Amino acid sequence: MADRHFRRLQGVSPSTGTGPAATESPSALPPSAPSSWRSLTVLLVAAAALGVGSLPASAVPATGPKDVVRAGLERLVADDRYPAAMASTTIAGGRVRNYTAGVADLRTGAKVPVDGQVRAGSNTKTYAAVVVLQLVGEGKVELDAPIDRYLPGLVRGEGIDGRAITVRQLLQHTSGLPNYTDDLFEAVFGEGRHHYYQPRDLLDLALAHKALFAPGTKWSYSNTNYVLAGLLIEKVTGRPFSEQITKRVIDRIGLRHTYFPGVGEEGIREAHPHGYHAPTTGGPLTDVTELDGSWGWAAGQLVSTPSDLNRFFSALMGGRLLGPAQLAEMKTTVRMPDEAASSPGEEYGLGLSRRPLSCGGVAWGHGGAMPGFHTLPGVTEDGRAATIAVTANIAPGPKSVEHFQAMLDTSLCAE
Numbered sequence: 001m002a003d004r005h006f007r008r009l010q011g012v013s014p015s016t017g018t019g020p021a022a023t024e025s026p027s028a029l030p031p032s033a034p035s036s037w038r039s040l041t042v043l044l045v046a047a048a049a050l051g052v053g054s055l056p057a058s059a060v061p062a063t064g065p066k067d068v069v070r071a072g073l074e075r076l077v078a079d080d081r082y083p084a085a086m087a088s089t090t091i092a093g094g095r096v097r098n099y100t101a102g103v104a105d106l107r108t109g110a111k112v113p114v115d116g117q118v119r120a121g122s123n124t125k126t127y128a129a130v131v132v133l134q135l136v137g138e139g140k141v142e143l144d145a146p147i148d149r150y151l152p153g154l155v156r157g158e159g160i161d162g163r164a165i166t167v168r169q170l171l172q173h174t175s176g177l178p179n180y181t182d183d184l185f186e187a188v189f190g191e192g193r194h195h196y197y198q199p200r201d202l203l204d205l206a207l208a209h210k211a212l213f214a215p216g217t218k219w220s221y222s223n224t225n226y227v228l229a230g231l232l233i234e235k236v237t238g239r240p241f242s243e244q245i246t247k248r249v250i251d252r253i254g255l256r257h258t259y260f261p262g263v264g265e266e267g268i269r270e271a272h273p274h275g276y277h278a279p280t281t282g283g284p285l286t287d288v289t290e291l292d293g294s295w296g297w298a299a300g301q302l303v304s305t306p307s308d309l310n311r312f313f314s315a316l317m318g319g320r321l322l323g324p325a326q327l328a329e330m331k332t333t334v335r336m337p338d339e340a341a342s343s344p345g346e347e348y349g350l351g352l353s354r355r356p357l358s359c360g361g362v363a364w365g366h367g368g369a370m371p372g373f374h375t376l377p378g379v380t381e382d383g384r385a386a387t388i389a390v391t392a393n394i395a396p397g398p399k400s401v402e403h404f405q406a407m408l409d410t411s412l413c414a415e
Contacts, residue, residue, distance in 0.1 A: 066097065068414040072407045073101035080400035082390040083285070084112045084273045088306035089411050090314065090385040096307055102391070104273035106285060113271035115305045117257060118389050119293065120375055121368025123309060124302040127245045128229045129171050129351025130316065133326040134248055140236050143168040143329060150232050154203075159211030167232065169215050170225040171350035172334060178209035179222040184295055189277055189371055193291040196264060202227050202297065219336055219348065223299035226351075230298025241298050253315045258304040266290045268303055273391045275372015285392075288372040300370060309377040310385035313365055317379050331364070342367075342405055359413035369393040378408050386411035 069087055076085040084102035091097075100112035135141040147155055147170060148162035155162030160177065169175040183205045187195065206224040213220070230241040237244055242260040250258050257270060267290055276285040293301040304312075315321055322330065333347035333354050347354045355363045355378065363378030370393060377387035388407045 069097075069099055069407075069411050070101075072403075072410050073099055076390060076400070076404060076407065077102035080403050082392050082400065082404070083276050084391040086112060086116065086118075086273070086306050086389045087407070087411060088115055088310055088385075088387050089414075090310050090383070092383065094383075096310075098307060102273075104391075106274070106276070106287075112273050115257075115307045117268050117270045117272040117303050117305050118375055118391075119268070119275065119368075119370035119373045120258075120302040120304040120309065121296065121300045121370040121373065122223075123304070123312075123366045123368040123375060123377065124296065124298065124300045125226050125229075125368075126313070126316070126351045126366045127249050127302065128226050128233070128241075128298045129330065130321050131233050131244050131248050132167065132171060132229055133322050133330055133350065135233070135236055136329075137323045137326045141167060141232070143171075147228060147232065150235050151228070154231070155207070155228065157207040157210065159214075160207060165215045167229075168329075168350065170228050170232075172219075173221050173225055173348060174216050174219050174334065175222065175225055176211045176213040176215050176218065176220070177222050177224040177228075178206045178212060179220075180206035180224050180227070181295070188291070188295055189279065189286075189288065193288060193371060194266065195295075196292050197295045197297070199227055199231060199297050202295065203231070219334060219340065221340060223296070226299035227297055233298075245302075249312070249321060253311065253320060255304070255308045255311060258302065258308045258312070260302055261293055263294075264292065266292050275370075276392045277371050278392075291371055293370060296370060300368060304375075306375070306377075306387035306389050309375065309387040310379065313377050313379045314383070314385050317364055317381070355408075357413055358409050363408065363412055365408075374404065376405065376408050378412060380412060384412050 069089060073085040073087055076082045082102065083106055084100070084104055087099040089097050098115045100114055102112055104110045104112045104116070132141060136143055141150070144166050146163050147165050147167060151162065153162075155165060165175045165177070180202045184192070186192070203224065206222070212218070233241050233244050245260060259269065272289070274287050274289045277288045278285050319327060330350045330352050331354070333349040336346050336348050343355050345356045351366070352364060353366050355365070357363055357380070361380055361382070363380060365376070365378035367376045369375070372393055373389065373391060374393050375387060375389045377385070379385040386408055388404065388411065390404055
């Protein structure tokens with residue numbers, strides 16, 4: 001899930017302290033190290049990826065790239081009032097640096113773990129799209145075949161017919177399918193966050209509504225598309241979705257701190273900051289770290305770290321997960337509506353977002369939000385990578401989301 005999914009929450013202002021200053025931890029591990037490593041709306045809900053924003057690097061006083069990133073994180077905590085902020089960057093030569101600011105736990109004031117695990121939200125969609133495209137490369141799925149070929153009779157509703165919706169349209173968000181998370185917004189922030197959902201439960205929520213538009217005629221972000229992508233993967237492979245992304249992506253490129261939670265699993269396995277939510281402007285923060293993410297499933301359930309997200313997107317764009325033809329399909333984009341885009345010129349491919357950078361070039365990535373966490377990764381054609389993460393899936397202040405998004409551009413353009 002991505003931050004546009006939380007626009008109805010903008011202006012929420014948690015009451016938190018600023019926490020300690022940002023800290024930085026360098027690492028020499030390159031994103032290509034072979035076996036050492038990684039990855040809804042009106043919740044997670046109106047569009048797909050987070051935008052870059054337009055804040056220039058010069059807006060953060062600094063003397064070098066490291067200072068720019070550190071100062072940006074400190075401002076997200078001190079001025080924008082996120083409890084914690086983290087970043088991981090990869091620069092030319094593969095040098096990795098990890099940064100933290102704020103506190104991991106508002107109750108204890110504990111330090112933010114360096115490169116701690118977070119709920120990665122809609123970045124999960126890119127993983128799902130990769131597996132679908134791998135199946136395309138294996139001749140088991142056709143992008144322009146109707147989803148009804150693989151899931152016969154399953155996709156039916158008012159104005160909805162799986163015989164007229166292609167696999168490509170699912171991955172591209174041009175299917176016209178309603179977004180099931182529109183019906184879950186209130187539940188997943190309250191006690192409903194401990195409820196376990198079957199994928200078919202999620203699909204049924206969507207199919208109870210009429211189609212948004214005829215397939216292929218418009219663009220609208222819908223998590224329902226990726227629930228169907230997950231069901232497609234299970235049908236074609238005969239194996240669980242979680243197993244397939246683990247085997248085909250996570251294990252294949254050695255992501256050591258990324259996993260798909262098991263059935264009923266509510267905690268986060270490794271060191272992590274707590275995630276928070278405030279239901280009203282100025283209201284008290286609620287710790288929502290413990291939750292059942294099954295309502296996100298193939299659209300948003302993964303847990304990862306900032307550096308693992310960088311490694312995943314770098315491996316993807318470097319051709320380590322898809323053949324050239326499939327990667328080209330993934331990078332073939334359509335323009336997003338202005339009201340859906342988070343930055344001017346943003347476009348969407350197959351589970352992948354393309355955003356222009358202020359310093360020239362583009363960032364490829366996605367972005368995601370789950371209750372308590374917001375993440376935004378991006379990689380460039382020349383090998384730079386950055387992921388920004390904060391521990392609130394809300395907009396604590398009037399400019400906080402804009403500043404959060406701008407940190408990606410700042411981090412990638414700092415060199």
